[in-house]
Amino acid sequence: MIIVLVTLRDEYISSSYATKHIIIVSKGVESKMKARKAIIMGAAGRDFHNFNVFFRDNPAYRVIAFTAAQIPYIEDRVYPPELAGSLYPQGIPIYPEHMLEELIRQHSIDDVFFSYSDVSHEHVMHIASRVLAAGASFTLLGPRDTQLKARKPVIAVVATRTGAGKSTITRLVADVIKEEGLKPVIVRHPMPYGRFYPVQHFKSMDDLSRYELTLEEEEEYIVHLEHGYEVLAGVDYAKVLEEAERHSDIILWDGGNNDMPFYKAEHTIVVTDATRAGHEMLYHPGEANLRGADTIAINKINLVDESTVKGIVERCNAINPDARIFPVRSEAYIDAPDRVRGKRVVIVEDAPSVTHGEMREGAGSYIARMLNCSIVDPRAYAVGSIRDSYNKYPWIGNVVPALGYSKEQMLELEHTLNAADCDAIILATPADITRRLRINKPVARVRFTAIDANKPGLREHLKDVVMKMIHKHG
Structure with missing residues (x-):
């Protein structure tokens, strides 16, 4: 007896998504195959998109969980039922990535789909090895299965x-x-x-x-x-x-x-x-x-x-x-150079670039040196998750990552900057933290062209x- 699962995917026309699942079975074999149980590994981005376009209305799979990495405070949530679709009336739970093996064993997972970015090839294969050792298959979805076709160029x-x-x-x-x-x-x-x-x-x-x-x-x-x-x-x-x-x-x-x-x-x-x-x-x-x-x-x-x-x-x-x-x-310019020229400054950089992006410093340090600033090491003043980031990402130089994934973390960023013994802040992240935080020092913003x-x-x-x-x- 041979069972063949054929998945036919229509072209996306004006954002519409159609998937047909045809199960061909020989006589005497059940006409319905059991759905494969899956985990989607992500970081609140690609993972949800892959679910929406490939898994949401796909009876061949049952997504048991998402796992979350890279970004703090995004686990221990639920992908909501209104987005998950009719196959998931309770939504889909999101767990921290360190629980991967436990989830595979607990739910007898068949397939793990890796769905986040900016990680080394070595990292991807270490994850694959963890999955394989736990007994599941490891998969990367490609553009044909995940890209939407637009009516506009x-x-x-x-x-x-x-x-x-x-x-x-x-x-x-x-x-x-x-x-x-x-x-x-x-x-x-x-x-x-x-x-x-x-x-x-x-x-x-x-x-x-x-x-x-x-x-x-x-x-x-x-x-x-x-x-x-x-x-x-x-x-x-x-x-x-x-x-x-x-x-x-x-x-x-x-x-x-x-x-x-x-x-x-x-x-x-x-x-x-x-x-x-x-x-x-x-x-x-x-x-x-x-x-x-x-x-x-x-x-x-x-x-x-x-x-x-x-x-x-x-x-x-x-x-x-x-x-x-x-x-x-990439030319950097600063909106108020006289606020920082020749002064003792703390530099705030774009968080993803200096954390998992592995940049030691960015344009803020370049501008500071150009304006003869003295760069203050901010680590002695860091608190909470800001302090912890220097241990988690040891390559970070004398800069503050602009971490603000929660209200609590934004308060920790505010405390760190206000406690720093410096004359001014060079803000090299695109976000204008002066709109969100009360900073007790002059701030100059860096922009790029x-x-x-x-x-x-x-x-x-x-x-x-x-x-x-x-x-x-x-």
Whole structure:
């Protein structure tokens, strides 16, 4: 007797999702197969998207749990029934990742699906080994099973590591689209660290308060809003796509970490970080992004020497000879240089970049040295989870990670900065913490812009890309 399970997936048309499951059995065999029990490993982003598009209405699987990593305070929640669908009337529990083996054994799990990003290839295979040793199968879902197809053209901006400068490049693309008389809408990779909103539409700064964001969520939206661009995010990216199609001529995917796009793109730009040379092929799924890129932007070349940039170009050419490669300068500027010039400062950096992104320091330190500041070591003043982060991520230099995943953690950040013996704060995270915290010292904010290192450069190339899209779509 032979039992064959065939899964037929229709193309996504205007965000609609259709899945047909056909079970073919020989005579005398039960016509219904038992669903395979699964765990989805994630970090409040890719995991929920994979569930929504592959598992939610799929009777071949029963998702028993999500596990959570990288981001604090996102475990011990429940993916709500209204998002989980009719197969999950109680929702789906979320557990910390350290419980993985216990969950596999307790529930006799058949399959574990790895669904988060910006981790080394070695890390992925250590997880796979844990899963296999516990008796389950280990799987990575690919673009054909997870990407949604849009009715509007999509340009995706992704990266090889978090903190490479995706959002800066995304704004450059948005500027080019706007100059051609078209309206871009930016769709940001999900970060449901607080409430599970199916769709979030940010049109103005007031919306940042309306959605009760964490500090990490705000830092990904605020600069786009300051430049006049609408931003969409949420948890249900089919519904997000429908909203984006209503409000845009071209959709811009601004990725999170080094994750792959959720939408099928007509053109994919991958950003590499010159200050982390060699990482291009060492992290998941950054290497996959690089191999599939149409355009590669080598960002922050002004912070390294020419030989470093040359090495990155050679590695990129070796694995993706068809991609166009453009060196880009990431220029940092500070809004109030006189507040910090020559003074004793504490530097606050983007948290994901200096935590799991493994950056020792960022643009704040660059600006401080440029303005002859004395950088104060903040570790002696850190409290609570801010203090703990230096032990968890020992490569962090003399900077404060802008951790604000909860109200309690934001208070710990506020206490750390107010207790520091310094004259001023250099704020190099995109989020404006002065909107959320009461800081007892002057604060100067750092901003970034992408500038072509060569002429013609990335901007001229993007104009050609956009013009071809306009011609193709009329």
